[in-house]
Amino acid sequence: MRRLMLLLGISVLICSCSKDIETVGEISKALEIFPDYKDVTVPVNIAPMNFQVMTDASDVTVIVTAGDSEYLVKADDGLVSFGRRFWKSLLSGNAGEDIDFTVCEKTGDGWHSYKPFTIHVAEEEIDPYLAYRLIPPGYTMWSEMGIYQRNLETYDQSLIYSNLQGRGNCVNCHSFPNRDSDRFLLHFRSELGGTYIVDNGQIEKLNTKTDSTMSALVYPYWHPSEKYVAFTVNITNEVVHTKNPNRVEVLDEASDVVVYDIENHQIITCDLLSSSGAFETFPTFSPDGRSLYFCSAKAVGPMPEKFREAKYSLCRVDFYPEDCSFGAVTDTLYNARTEGRSVSFPRVSPDGRLLAFVVSDYGNFSLWHKEADLYCVNLNDKVVSEMEPLNSDDSESYHSWSGNSRWLVFSSRRDDGLYTKPYFAYIDEDGKAHKPFLLPQKNPKAYYDAQMYAYNIPEFIDDKVRTRGSDIASFARKDSGIQLSFRRR
Numbered sequence: 001m002r003r004l005m006l007l008l009g010i011s012v013l014i015c016s017c018s019k020d021i022e023t024v025g026e027i028s029k030a031l032e033i034f035p036d037y038k039d040v041t042v043p044v045n046i047a048p049m050n051f052q053v054m055t056d057a058s059d060v061t062v063i064v065t066a067g068d069s070e071y072l073v074k075a076d077d078g079l080v081s082f083g084r085r086f087w088k089s090l091l092s093g094n095a096g097e098d099i100d101f102t103v104c105e106k107t108g109d110g111w112h113s114y115k116p117f118t119i120h121v122a123e124e125e126i127d128p129y130l131a132y133r134l135i136p137p138g139y140t141m142w143s144e145m146g147i148y149q150r151n152l153e154t155y156d157q158s159l160i161y162s163n164l165q166g167r168g169n170c171v172n173c174h175s176f177p178n179r180d181s182d183r184f185l186l187h188f189r190s191e192l193g194g195t196y197i198v199d200n201g202q203i204e205k206l207n208t209k210t211d212s213t214m215s216a217l218v219y220p221y222w223h224p225s226e227k228y229v230a231f232t233v234n235i236t237n238e239v240v241h242t243k244n245p246n247r248v249e250v251l252d253e254a255s256d257v258v259v260y261d262i263e264n265h266q267i268i269t270c271d272l273l274s275s276s277g278a279f280e281t282f283p284t285f286s287p288d289g290r291s292l293y294f295c296s297a298k299a300v301g302p303m304p305e306k307f308r309e310a311k312y313s314l315c316r317v318d319f320y321p322e323d324c325s326f327g328a329v330t331d332t333l334y335n336a337r338t339e340g341r342s343v344s345f346p347r348v349s350p351d352g353r354l355l356a357f358v359v360s361d362y363g364n365f366s367l368w369h370k371e372a373d374l375y376c377v378n379l380n381d382k383v384v385s386e387m388e389p390l391n392s393d394d395s396e397s398y399h400s401w402s403g404n405s406r407w408l409v410f411s412s413r414r415d416d417g418l419y420t421k422p423y424f425a426y427i428d429e430d431g432k433a434h435k436p437f438l439l440p441q442k443n444p445k446a447y448y449d450a451q452m453y454a455y456n457i458p459e460f461i462d463d464k465v466r467t468r469g470s471d472i473a474s475f476a477r478k479d480s481g482i483q484l485s486f487r488r489r
Contacts, residue, residue, distance in 0.1 A: 021061060021072065024110040031103055031114040033080075034445050035438035038117035041426035042437060043126035043407060044095045045153050048087040049119070049437070052445040053078045059106035063113075066090060066099045079443060084154065095123045122426055124406040127460035128153055129181065130422065130439075131160065131174055134453040137418050145453075147174050147186065149465055155442045161469035166476055167191045174457065175229075177222035179403050181463040185220060185229065192476040195220075197262075198467050205481035206260075210267060212486040214254055217267075221284045225321055229260045230283035230292060231267075239304045250365035251303045252279040252310065257294050259283075261324050265482055270326045270489045272317050279310065281364055284346050285319065292319040292326070293346045293355065295364060297336065308362045311336035314343045314355075314377070325489055333377050334359075334384055342366075345398055348379070349405040354431055355379055356387065356399055356408060367397045367411070367420065367456075374399065374410060378431060387433045390425050400459045408433070409458045420454040 031038070032054035042049065053060050053075060060075035073080055080103075082090075090099065102116040130152055135145040146162035163171055170189040177183055185197045195206040195217055208217040208231075217231040234255040241247055256274035258267045273280055273292075276299065283294040295312040314334035318327025334343050334357070344364040346357040356376045358366045366372035373391040377384045390396060392414035399410035408427055411420040415438075425436040439455075441447040 021104070021111055023104055023113045025112045027105065027112050027114045029114075031117065033103070034448075035440075037119060037437055039119075039435060040437040041120040041122050041434045042091075043424075043426075044091050044121055044123060045088075045125045045128070046091070047152060047154050047440045048082040048084055048442075049440045050079065050081045050442060050444060052443075053080060053103055055105060057105040057107070061104045061106075061111070063102040063104065063116075064090070064099065065102070065116075066094045067097065079445070081442075091121050094121050097121060122406065124404055124426075126152055126407045126424070127179055127402045127462055129461045129464055130409065130458055131176065131184075131461050131465070132422065132458045133172065133174065133456040135456050136452065137454050145171065146469075147171060149461070150439070151464070152439075155440070158464070159469055160465050160467075161186065161472055165469045165473040169193065172457075173218065173220055174459065175220040175222060176459055176461050177226045178224060179460050179462045180226075181461040181465045183226070184465070187217070188476060192473075194476070194481050196472060196476065198472065201467050201471075203467075203472060203475045203479075205476065205479045206265070207481040207483045208260075208267070210484060210486040212488070213258065213267060214256070217258070217260065219282055223259075223285050223319075223321060224287055224289045227262055227321065228324060229262065230285060230294075231258055231260060232256065232281045232283065233258060234281065237303055239307070246369050248365070248368040249304065249307055249363060251307050251363065252281060252297075253301065253303050254299070255279045255281045257281065257283045257292075259292075259319075259324060260484070264485075266485045266487055268324050268487045268489060272326060272328075272330050274488070279312070279364075281312070282344055282346060284348060286348050287350050287352045289321050290319060292317050293333075293348065295343050295346065296330075297342070297364070310363050311340070311342040312344065312364050313337070314346055314357055333382060334375075344372075347399055347401060349401045349427070350403055351405040353379060353405065354427070356401070358397055358399075359386075366395065368395060369397075370394050370413075370417070372396055374433075376431070387425075389433050389435050390423070395420070398457050402460050403462065407460075409460065410436075411455060411458060412436075415448070418454075419451065420456060421448065422455050422458045 033051045062073045064071040100116045104113045147160040169191045174186045197204045213233045215233045219232045221230045235253045237251045239249040257280040258269040279297045297312040300309045313336040316331040344358045344366045360366040360369040360372040372395045374387040394413040397411045422439045423436040426434040
């Protein structure tokens with residue numbers, strides 16, 4: 001029999017004791033909480049991880065055990081809430097250690113407890129902000145989408161840019177060099193179309209369609225020197241299925257990889273990255289800037305009739321930043337032909353150790369593929385493995401690394417199969433992925449049940465973006481843009 005003092009209040013409180021609580025038995029059934037924070041590893045600076053106990057019991061209390069200290073938190077209608085100052089002190093005081101949580105319910109004969117669960121507090125911090133696009137699923141009502149940022153140490157969300165600030169034109173593909181919140185780019189489509197680069201409040205518009213390229217620039221990734229940005233140019237087709245569980249397909253009819261030279265306002269490519277016999281897409285640079293990774297599939301057609309035959313390999317070519325030139329040989333790290341599957345979204349950890357990517361059955365638009373899972377290749381020994389703890393029965397897709405290479409954020413539809421939500425996972429020094437956790441919210445069950453927008457392209461950033469979306473929109477309405485030139489090496 002256990003005897004503890006109960007601290008009352010909606011938030012966790014280390015103040016007035018009001019009455020005793022004692023547990024008289026254990027509950028045999030499994031504890032259900034939302035989000036599932038049981039046995040996860042979290043950063044020492046994450047926002048309070050409130051959770052809902054999925055029970056009909058009206059009286060619920062949680063015993064929090066950290067080292068030699070114990071605290072009791074009374075749930076409010078099943079919602080377990082932690083005060084920010086208490087939570088911050090709890091995590092910082094237990095960095096590198098475990099914190100145990102015992103959920104108790106009061107029934108007719110007294111308090112009964114579930115089997116405790118543990119949250120491990122990693123010593124490594126997570127980047128303080130996350131940028132993402134909020135968009136209706138299936139890209140309906142696209143004029144209402146926007147790019148937002150969330151302080152990961154609190155629940156504060158703020159707007160970076162909304163389509164409604166311009167002329168209802170689509171905004172997409174936000175990208176930050178080295179997670180720098182003061183410098184970023186984004187695309188406007190339709191009216192006010194162009195690529196906009198923001199640098200410490202200064203804005204530049206680029207007209208990126210040339211006579212030698214099939215489209216405006218798409219899918220960006222910055223070179224670590226911040227002198228170049230890799231992009232694709234694509235001709236795509238979208239198919240919405242009525243019976244296929246993978247509801248939406250975005251298909252390449254043609255695509256190439258190019259590199260934009262910022263100083264010279266020039267688009268540069270080569271035959272290895274731009275050929276009529278292949279679809280090249282999703283470029284990403286290595287942290288040392290000497291390698292350019294991308295996905296490549298044998299060109300197939302006609303589309304959409306043969307969309308299942310497009311299978312992308314993970315490839316690499318040397319890149320020479322001194323003169324923006326490329327190597328003469330392509331290396332293949334994951335071969336779609338021999339594996340029978342397809343790769344998308346390669347991303348290298350900042351320490352250069354791991355390359356995470358998505359594997360699905362076909363194509364490259366894995367956002368809607370239920371079978372899409374996260375894999376990684378160890379760049380030291382080239383061994384490919386599934387990041388098994390991160391994967392579910394639904395789509396895992398776009399992902400981004402933290403600056404210290406210890407945290408991976410990725411999009412998943414595991415909750416309802418419809419809305420992508422951001423999950424975070426600890427990657428330890430051996431490259432092992434740990435159980436992921438959902439982005440914390442003040443009242444997570446109420447928030448996610450009411451959230452009608454999907455989180456798209458989550459990217460870590462080092463601070464809050466200060467440039468106002470209204471300033472970008474004002475600039476877009478009056479500036480005609482810089483026309484880019486093209487060069488093939």
